[in-house]
Amino acid sequence: MAALIDGKAIAAKVKAEVAEGAEALVREFGEEARPNMTLIEVGHDPVSQKLVGMKAKDCEAAGVIPTVISLSAATSETKLLRLIDRLNRDDDVKAILCQLPLPEHISTKKVLAAIAPEKDVDGFSARIDCDDYDVAACTPAAVMRMLRENGVDVAGRHCVVVGRSNIVGKPMAIQLLLNDATVTVCHSRTEDVAAYTRMADVLIVEVGRAGYITADMIKEGAVVIDVGMNYIDGRPTGDVDFAGASQKASLITPVPGGVGPMTRAYLLVNALKLAERRVGKETDAERKADHE
Ligand code: NAP
Secondary structure, X not given: OOEEOOHHHHHHHHHHHHHHHHHHHHHHHOHHHOOEXXXXXXXXXXXXXXXXXXXXXXXXXXOOEEEEEEEOOOOOHHHHHHHHHHHHHOOOOOOEEEOOOOOOOOOHHHHHHHOOHHHEOOOOOOOOOOOOOOOOOHHHHHHHHHHHHOOOOOOOOEEEEEOOOOOOHHHHHHHHHHOOOEEEEEOOOOOOHHHHHOOOOEEEEXXXXXXXXXXXXXXXXXXXXXXXXXXXXXXXXXXXOHHHHHHHOOEEOXXXXXXXXXXXXXXXXXXXXXXXXXXXXXXXXXHHHHOO
């Protein structure tokens, strides 16, 4: 029977680290250095609204000042891009997040590209060679931390990522490579996905289909990370058939309580890093480089 990777518990630890970092920043550079985050929501999708509400609450608990901007579903792409441009130029705004999904008439690609990299708290514009010390895409960074906290070293292991989205699958594969894993990425055009997942020492799934990974697709003793977040009758469900997979895996993330809270915690990590850069505080990356 698999042991649980407790995303909530690790997220609480990460949030406490950010709160401490935020207070240290304020002590050194004054209140104006405090991290903040502007969260934009377009439309009134109840799941998105709930997520934005939780993210804002997380901010408050970690000493990051949240501002929520709610726009109607009819907001035009031009109006949203103009708002982002204004926020990019506003010196008081340190971090910007645009909650996805956006209404169909708005190009997600254009909107995400419009957010200035120095304010991109989701880390979607992170460099390909970014490591733990940089602002990285939140979900992959969160998954790497969950693995580390549970003593899973991916070096030399076969990690299979199912899904190749720009926000999860691709940066996830890169993070794994940077940590010396051997990586296979599957997607909707992969023939016989199960043939690959059965070879995975570490299986990371972000397909967006409830119960897509069944027990027979998992190698005995594998580590299973379920990024999927599907809402069935309003209840979040992962991409992995949890009950079956738990019989095969050695470690597994639950949904809810797994990757979700950790992704949100890594938004706070990024908000702190962006605020630190604003005051020219030596970042962990620079400290690390100095010691190499
Ligand atoms: P997405 O952009 O739709 O990407 C889904 C990926 O799955 C695509 O690469 C797609 O392949 C692949 N896929 C679809 N059907 C497949 C199949 N039958 N076999 C193999 N691969 C298949 O979705 P996303 O935004 O990355 O999100 C995916 C899921 O993760 C959603 O449930 C989302 O809610 C969740 N999510 C959770 C968190 C969290 O913090 N827990 C964060 C982000 C996302 P193609 O590229 O070929 O289309």
